[in-house]
Amino acid sequence: MPVEVGVHYDSDLEHVERVTLEVARNILKTHKWGVPDYQTFVIFHTFDSSSINFTVMLRAQEYFNRFFIKSEFIKALHQRFKEEGITIPYPIRAINYEQEKANSSAEDKRAG
Numbered sequence: 001m002p003v004e005v006g007v008h009y010d011s012d013l014e015h016v017e018r019v020t021l022e023v024a025r026n027i028l029k030t031h032k033w034g035v036p037d038y039q040t041f042v043i044f045h046t047f048d049s050s051s052i053n054f055t056v057m058l059r060a061q062e063y064f065n066r067f068f069i070k071s072e073f074i075k076a077l078h079q080r081f082k083e084e085g086i087t088i089p090y091p092i093r094a095i096n097y098e099q100e101k102a103n104s105s106a107e108d109k110r111a112g
Contacts, residue, residue, distance in 0.1 A: 001058050001066040003073060006051030008087035013052065016086055017042045023080050024056055027073045033065035034058075050089045 007016050020042050028034035038059040046053040058073060060066040081088060 001060065001070060003056045003058060003070055004053060005056060005077070006048060006053045006088060007081075008089045009052060011052065011086055013044060015084070016054075017044075019080055019084050019086065020054075020056055020077060023077045024058055024073060027069065027076055028058060031069055031072055033061045033069055035061060050092045 005020070007013075021040060024040040028038055028040060029036040040057055040059075042054050042056050044052060044054040056073070058066075058069055060069045078088070080086075
């Protein structure tokens with residue numbers, strides 16, 4: 001099962017990959033529905049608007065059990081990222097006030 005994750009652009013991606021794989025392997029070995037010998041992997045794939053995104057592949061013993069594995073993985077990864085100082089960024093939007101003011105003035109002139 002794929003799990004989508006995003007990290008800050010300032011992240012050391014080698015470190016992120018290493019930590020993520022440690023967490024994923026631990027969950028697969030310790031969770032009752034994990035597949036302990038599955039060779040989990042990480043693929044970085046997107047320079048997004050506020051993060052570098054990657055996919056982690058996990059495997060559950062039964063299709064339905066994937067939800068429980070994914071939930072435990074997300075909780076464990078979130079905690080470990082905090083401990084390691086790896087940032088999962090919030091989406092950021094920049095507003096150019098000068099441009100917005102100019103657009104507003106132009107609209108007022110057209111309306112008036």
